[in-house]
Amino acid sequence: MKEVKAFIKTASFADLEKAQALLADAIETYTEQQQAKQEVLDLLKAKGLTLNDLQDANNDKRTKVMPKYRIEFEGKIVEWTGRGKRPKAFQGVELTDHLA
Numbered sequence: 202m203k204e205v206k207a208f209i210k211t212a213s214f215a216d217l218e219k220a221q222a223l224l225a226d227a228i229e230t231y232t233e234q235q236q237a238k239q240e241v242l243d244l245l246k247a248k249g250l251t252l253n254d255l256q257d258a259n260n261d262k263r264t265k266v267m268p269k270y271r272i273e274f275e276g277k278i279v280e281w282t283g284r285g286k287r288p289k290a291f292q293g294v295e296l297t298d299h300l301a
Contacts, residue, residue, distance in 0.1 A: 271301040 212220065245251065268280035274290030280301065281288050291299070 268301050270296055270299045272299045 266282045266284065269283040270281045270291060272279050272290050279288060279290040281291055
């Protein structure tokens with residue numbers, strides 16, 4: 202706001218008129234956007250939807266790789282795709298014996 206006040210003090214009449222027109226356009230655009238948002242929210246409410254319903258549940262673009270190996274380790278089933286660092290459960294074991 203300090204910048205606006207400084208501009209008002211130093212601006213010419215023509216500059217103030219231009220600023221007034223720009224502000225009026227900005228206010229009109231903002232008002233239209235708010236009305237459009239409210240219309241969309243009202244439509245969603247009427248249809249029984251929420252914003253979360255519109256969002257894609259799976260935003261992860263990576264493809265899911267199926268596990269290649271499966272082993273029981275410390276009472277739990279551990280699966281590994283064969284990619285990345287070898288998990289503790291698969292250290293020192295023959296992988297071909299544990300194909301999924």
